[in-house]
Amino acid sequence: MGIHRGVITIVLGAVLWLPSFACRGNAPSPRGSAVSPSASPSAPALQDTPATAARRSSLVSSIAFHVRLSPRVEQALLTVPRHVFVPPEYQGEAYSDEPLPIGEGQTISQPTVVAMMTQALDLQGNETVLEVGTGSGYQAAILSRLCKRVETVELLPSLAHRAQSALRAIGYDNVTVYVGDGYEGLPPLAPFDAIVITAAPPEIPEKLVRQLRDGGRMVVPVGPRDDEQHLLLLHKVGTEVRRTDLGAVRFVPMVRGRRVPD
Ligand code: SAH
Numbered sequence: 001m002g003i004h005r006g007v008i009t010i011v012l013g014a015v016l017w018l019p020s021f022a023c024r025g026n027a028p029s030p031r032g033s034a035v036s037p038s039a040s041p042s043a044p045a046l047q048d049t050p051a052t053a054a055r056r057s058s059l060v061s062s063i064a065f066h067v068r069l070s071p072r073v074e075q076a077l078l079t080v081p082r083h084v085f086v087p088p089e090y091q092g093e094a095y096s097d098e099p100l101p102i103g104e105g106q107t108i109s110q111p112t113v114v115a116m117m118t119q120a121l122d123l124q125g126n127e128t129v130l131e132v133g134t135g136s137g138y139q140a141a142i143l144s145r146l147c148k149r150v151e152t153v154e155l156l157p158s159l160a161h162r163a164q165s166a167l168r169a170i171g172y173d174n175v176t177v178y179v180g181d182g183y184e185g186l187p188p189l190a191p192f193d194a195i196v197i198t199a200a201p202p203e204i205p206e207k208l209v210r211q212l213r214d215g216g217r218m219v220v221p222v223g224p225r226d227d228e229q230h231l232l233l234l235h236k237v238g239t240e241v242r243r244t245d246l247g248a249v250r251f252v253p254m255v256r257g258r259r260v261p262d
Contacts, residue, residue, distance in 0.1 A: 046169055048081045055095035056082065059111055062097060067115045072123075076145035077115060082108075084166050085136035104156050106252055108136040109198060113231075113249060117196055117219045120233045120246060123147045127193035130211065132182030133254065137163030139198055140175050150175040151189055153182040155257050181257025185211040192216060199254035200229045212236050221251040 060077045063069065083094035085108055090100045099107040123129070127147040131140050134154035140163070143150045154160035157179045164177040178186065182197070183205055191213035197220040204222055212218050216236050223229030231246040
């Protein structure tokens with residue numbers, strides 16, 4: 001089964017194209033088509049005004065107080081309009097340094113945490129990155145400014161659909177959103193230069209470590225559902241996986257996917 005751009009469904013490890021997403025609003029391109037932003041019932045607020053840019057700039061200054069940012073990561077944070085990834089009712093808080101609800105009981109991560117995870121990956125520009133837990137699409141958007149390609153997997157179709165719509169609306173076309181269980185990763189596209197997991201598994205997902213290339217980095221919040229989780233940076237060197245604890249965090253749980261009915 002081929003891999004197509006746009007929102008894609010994964011069933012038990014197989015990657016499938018979901019035609020109902022392909023056909024909304026736009027004629028499908030030869031490789032499948034993205035969701036049309038205007039077809040979305042909650043089309044993102046796109047306008048980036050001097051006011052939103054100024055609020056973003058002061059947010060980035062406050063992040064830089066806690067996280068040592070490289071110029072590239074700082075520039076990505078200054079560039080990506082977070083308000084496009086935030087639901088309309090939370091627009092006023094889009095540039096506060098806090099997580100916000102995005103529906104389905106999920107959240108867009110706190111900007112400082114996005115900055116910390118992105119910085120830890122140390123992207124140089126030529127990488128293909130796997131993200132597990134697309135959510136709003138904001139972390140994927142930040143990554144997409146810093147590497148060649150982002151492949152991002154989301155368990156919940158409604159969120160995947162909305163994230164893809166937001167990414168397309170602002171023209172970030174080096175990101176592909178997949179619907180599926182991120183515990184499986186994306187075997188046909190492995191190995192990845194870097195992997196970022198934005199939901200917390202109880203233990204390090206070994207299947208995903210196997211999809212990391214030699215020399216690659218993975219950032220993952222590991223820990224139980226209601227207890228303390230730790231953000232781990234894993235660095236794969238040959239058969240060894242070196243581990244650095246980046247500190248205590250709180251993420252929504254990474255849950256096991258169910259088989260999508262035929
Ligand atoms: N990176 C996101 C934040 C994601 S919140 C952002 O920038 O907005 C975590 C997301 O992980 C949720 O959307 C949740 O549905 C998703 N998730 C949880 N378990 C998953 C799994 N097994 N596979 C893929 N996504 C998963």
